[in-house]
Amino acid sequence: MRSPLLLPLLGLLLCALPVHAQDLHNSQFYLNPLHLNPGATGVFDGEWRVSGLYRSQWRSVPVGYRTYAAAADWKALQRGKSLFSAGLLLQNDEAGDAQLAWSQGGISVAAAHALSKTSMLSLGFGFSGLQRKADIGNLRFKNQWTNDGFDPLAPSREPFGASSGLSASLSAGLVWHYQDNETRHRLTAGLGAFHLNRPVVSLGGADRAKTPLRTALFAQGAYELREQADLIGFMLVQTAKSAKEIVIGAGMRQILTTGLANHSAAQLTFAARWGDALIPALQFERNNWTLGLSYDWNISRFDEATDGRGGIEIAVIWRVVPVPVTKTVKCCPVF
DSSP states (O other): OOOTTHHHHHHGGGOOOOOOOOSSOOTTGGGOGGGTOGGGTTOSSSSEEEEEEEEEEOTTSTTOEEEEEEEEEEEEEEETTEEEEEEEEEEEEEETTTTEEEEEEEEEEEEEEESSSSEEEEEEEEEEEEEEEOOGGGOOOGGGEETTEEOTTSOOOOOOOOSEEEEEEEEEEEEEEEEOSSSSOEEEEEEEEEOTTOOBOOOSTTOOOBOOOEEEEEEEEEEEEETTEEEEEEEEEEEETTEEEEEEEEEEEEEEEOSTTOOEEEEEEEEEETTTEEEEEEEEEETTEEEEEEEEEEOSTTHHHHTTEEEEEEEEEEEEOOOOOOSOOOSOTTO
């Protein structure tokens, strides 16, 4: 069976644009959707979804990064062709001797409406608290070195205004989702915008710059090639001021076992973060659980310091999926 989804899915693999730098990011961004779009809240198969992600990058150099993320979202209320969902996202990214950290914790709400029996549109909004902090006590300065050696109690004479700063951030996003009723063809695409209010998260002093607007355009889909195999495609374009991140990838998903309590599948993909890294990823599904593992092989000019070693990323998702009830469904099977 041919589908109108095939051309858009293959089109994901043909996009290529320059990339410069990026802030907090995930290689398996498709397993951390609330970071990309508050409209993705509730857009999944099931009633509840809980996820966790850990990333360790550039441990071979002194400025290694560690990223943690945890999220939960659920479908709170359905009325006819409309669905209302809520979510929670916690993230933290830290690096260096001072453990310079960027933390975020917030909530999201989304309203989805079924456009047909195979597609839906979801509009979401988010509110989060942002914190930038550093452990100044872990740093060493030349003024703390005396004739007797290093004195950690000696004043550094450095103009630090504060060790942390707090602010609030607003976000919004739109997501479109297509799911064929007769096959496993599916496609999800969305555009999200973050820091709409341009918050200032400062450590004091002269650093009063506004947080730049971050936009995230993503798409991911699957095309059923045969009874137990799917073609997978995905892409992401993130921008924040002059920084840009572009990830394009594709692969195969193989269904291993089927059954109400015996579903399992394995997925192997290969992606490229344009100008930065090559990313092989392995994903395994077992009933309501999904486990993802990826590794960044650095190909940027920073390769002179990393010798190709980038970062490992581990993601876990658990969903609550109710047992289907045998009855005639009159509308909204996409929910």
